[in-house]
Amino acid sequence: MSAGAGSGASMAPQPVPFSASPSLRLKVEQASYAYAATDRSAPKFTLGPVSFEAQQRELVAILGPNASGKSTLLKLLAGLLKPLSGRIEIDGTEVGDLDLRVRAQKIALVAQESELLFPLRVWEYVLQGRYPYGRRLRFESDEDCLLAGNALAQVGADGFRDRWMDQLSGGEKQRVILARALAQQPSLLLLDEPTQHLDIGGKVELLRRLRRLADENRYTVVVITHELNLAAEFSDRIVLLHKGKSLRVGKPTEVYQREILEEVFEAPLEVEIGYSGRPRVILSGSH
Amino acid sequence: MRPLTPKRILWICSGLGAVLFVAVVVSLRMGAYPIGVRDIVMTLFNGAMGRRDDIPSEFWLVVFGLRLPRIALGILVGASLSTAGAGFQALLRNPLADPYVLGVSSGAALGAIVSLIVAPHVVGAIQIAAFVGAAATIAAVYFLGRRGGHLDSPTLLLAGIVAASFLSAIIMFLLTMVTGSELRSIAFWLMGDLTAPPPTTNVIGWFGFLFFIFIVAAGAIYTTSSDLNLILTGEQEARHLGVNVNRVKLVVYVAASVLTGLAVSVSGAIGYVGLLVPHVMRMLFGTDYRLLIPTSAIGGAIAIVVADTLARTIVAPTQLPVGAMTALAGAPVFIYLMRRRIR
Numbered sequence: 001m002s003a004g005a006g007s008g009a010s011m012a013p014q015p016v017p018f019s020a021s022p023s024l025r026l027k028v029e030q031a032s033y034a035y036a037a038t039d040r041s042a043p044k045f046t047l048g049p050v051s052f053e054a055q056q057r058e059l060v061a062i063l064g065p066n067a068s069g070k071s072t073l074l075k076l077l078a079g080l081l082k083p084l085s086g087r088i089e090i091d092g093t094e095v096g097d098l099d100l101r102v103r104a105q106k107i108a109l110v111a112q113e114s115e116l117l118f119p120l121r122v123w124e125y126v127l128q129g130r131y132p133y134g135r136r137l138r139f140e141s142d143e144d145c146l147l148a149g150n151a152l153a154q155v156g157a158d159g160f161r162d163r164w165m166d167q168l169s170g171g172e173k174q175r176v177i178l179a180r181a182l183a184q185q186p187s188l189l190l191l192d193e194p195t196q197h198l199d200i201g202g203k204v205e206l207l208r209r210l211r212r213l214a215d216e217n218r219y220t221v222v223v224i225t226h227e228l229n230l231a232a233e234f235s236d237r238i239v240l241l242h243k244g245k246s247l248r249v250g251k252p253t254e255v256y257q258r259e260i261l262e263e264v265f266e267a268p269l270e271v272e273i274g275y276s277g278r279p280r281v282i283l284s285g286s287h
Numbered sequence: 288m289r290p291l292t293p294k295r296i297l298w299i300c301s302g303l304g305a306v307l308f309v310a311v312v313v314s315l316r317m318g319a320y321p322i323g324v325r326d327i328v329m330t331l332f333n334g335a336m337g338r339r340d341d342i343p344s345e346f347w348l349v350v351f352g353l354r355l356p357r358i359a360l361g362i363l364v365g366a367s368l369s370t371a372g373a374g375f376q377a378l379l380r381n382p383l384a385d386p387y388v389l390g391v392s393s394g395a396a397l398g399a400i401v402s403l404i405v406a407p408h409v410v411g412a413i414q415i416a417a418f419v420g421a422a423a424t425i426a427a428v429y430f431l432g433r434r435g436g437h438l439d440s441p442t443l444l445l446a447g448i449v450a451a452s453f454l455s456a457i458i459m460f461l462l463t464m465v466t467g468s469e470l471r472s473i474a475f476w477l478m479g480d481l482t483a484p485p486p487t488t489n490v491i492g493w494f495g496f497l498f499f500i501f502i503v504a505a506g507a508i509y510t511t512s513s514d515l516n517l518i519l520t521g522e523q524e525a526r527h528l529g530v531n532v533n534r535v536k537l538v539v540y541v542a543a544s545v546l547t548g549l550a551v552s553v554s555g556a557i558g559y560v561g562l563l564v565p566h567v568m569r570m571l572f573g574t575d576y577r578l579l580i581p582t583s584a585i586g587g588a589i590a591i592v593v594a595d596t597l598a599r600t601i602v603a604p605t606q607l608p609v610g611a612m613t614a615l616a617g618a619p620v621f622i623y624l625m626r627r628r629i630r
Contacts, residue, residue: 100526100529101529107527108527109527111524115521116519117520118382120574127290128517128520129528131513131517132529134513137509137512139293140291144290149288184528
């Protein structure tokens with residue numbers, strides 16, 4: 001495996017050995033992708049190969065600087081892109097083989113927020129999450145309403161279900177978008193930089209909520225974030241990407257090593273172990 | 288949480304249907320030959336029951352021979368344009384999209400004008416030529432508006448605008464070559480007008496044919512209305528939720544273009560209805576396409592019936608083209624909606 005070798009032996013990726021555990025949910029095996037301007041030109045950006053796996057109730061954080069391939073990896077996991085090589089399986093089935101609706105029943109993606117063309121009420125938006133469970137032209141059942149209501153309650157958005165989407169604050173909107181994903185009743189929940197527009201309190205609350213969702217609802221959560229410390233605190237597994245290569249995969253304590261992080265993020269950093277036993281990253285050299 | 292139910296759609300559409308019926312009766316009443324409302328209702332009832340003998344012959348002639356065909360055409364055109372407008376607004380994710388934005392009307396107009404110049408006295412030539420022009424434009428814009436093998440909304444919009452302006456340039460060139468009565472009929476046609484008689488003596492068959500096309504095309508758009516609701520929140524998000532976005536876009540593009548081509552072929556390019564009626568219906572009943580498509584269709588029919596009634600009575604005995612009427616009324620409504628920032 002030449003790609004992903006990083007700049008030295010210590011940088012070699014460390015794929016977790018595959019096991020046939022019954023709770024294994026997501027298995028990414030040597031997945032790669034390449035963007036090119038045209039079909040014939042050389043690729044502008046290549047990702048991978050990336051390998052990791054995730055169980056039920058696990059929270060995986062994808063870390064890396066800008067343009068390291070995080071969003072591309074998430075799109076591969078969501079089935080929106082087809083890997084150039086390798087396999088991505090959810091519950092033993094290759095993601096690319098799933099029918100669109102079946103895929104939407106298994107995988108929910110919370111994208112960076114998009115602009116609504118016409119205003120919608122919060123509950124209307126969340127009910128859209130029930131779309132994969134019906135015929136093409138469908139009307140929502142009582143069960144759909146119940147599940148959408150539960151999803152709103154789970155994210156603490158019950159109080160503003162009748163408000164318009166464009167009247168919500170950034171944090172409230174983020175919760176509603178998450179609620180729509182929960183209404184899909186997925187087994188794999190993917191989030192693309194959900195903490196981006198939140199203040200520190202909102203970030204902690206969101207990660208705590210994701211952790212709880214994973215623990216209580218047996219979701220597997222994969223989240224892209226730039227928040228190194230929050231990722232260390234709340235995730236079970238880290239996938240560290242750098243320039244399209246999978247640099248390290250493992251527990252936070254295994255991945256958070258000073259020389260690796262300094263090279264990846266190009267900043268003087270120090271890693272220490274916090275009270276919780278999880279690593280914590282601080283800026284060094286400034287004092 | 289009160290999700291939309293088929294029952295609610297039925298209630299609202301019945302209400303709008305009643306408004307349309309009142310508009311039709313009022314429109315039947317207006318004109319040079321006066322008929323009372325009671326007589327109109329009785330004539331319609333007996334006509335619907337097939338009891339022609341019970342109807343005085345002058346009532347039969349005025350209602351079924353003159354006024355009703357024009358109203359039926361208005362209903363068809365209004366419903367087609369508004370349904371197409373609602374479809375294009377979702378397809379292009381642009382609240383300012385109207386049925387003509389992709390150049391279908393310009394293609395139809397070019398076809399019609401060519402037929403007016405080449406074969407001015409051939410019955411039905413103008414409708415056929417207009418439809419051929421519209422179909423050719425639909426196909427050309429489709430191939431220009433693709434990216435990576437699929438319809439891409441911004442590319443489609445650009446292709447449509449360029450096609451429309453190119454075709455308009457050819458129309459302008461042709462207009463310099465015609466004179467007199469031809470020019471007048473072309474001007475009426477470009478503005479949108481319901482006075483053209485059916486191109487066949489089998490009026491019922493002709494309308495049956497037109498309504499069949501309308502039902503198929505509008506029905507095709509309606510089957511995608513749940514998908515369109517999701518596409519309005521973002522194409523990518525709709526894909527995550529399991530919508531086959533490329534298929535939906537293709538269906539809506541073809542069906543909305545056919546509806547536009549149908550309307551323009553029989554009446555010219557009547558403006559504003561396809562743009563404004565969907566917005567008014569959104570203000571009244573919300574943005575859900577499962578409700579918006581049928582309410583827009585009925586609302587469009589009401590708008591044209593009312594506009595045409597005004598167009599033929601307001602400066603009687605002179606008749607204005609209905610397109611002039613919709614433009615006169617449409618522009619202030621548009622400004623009002625814009626001031627309200629189109630909710």
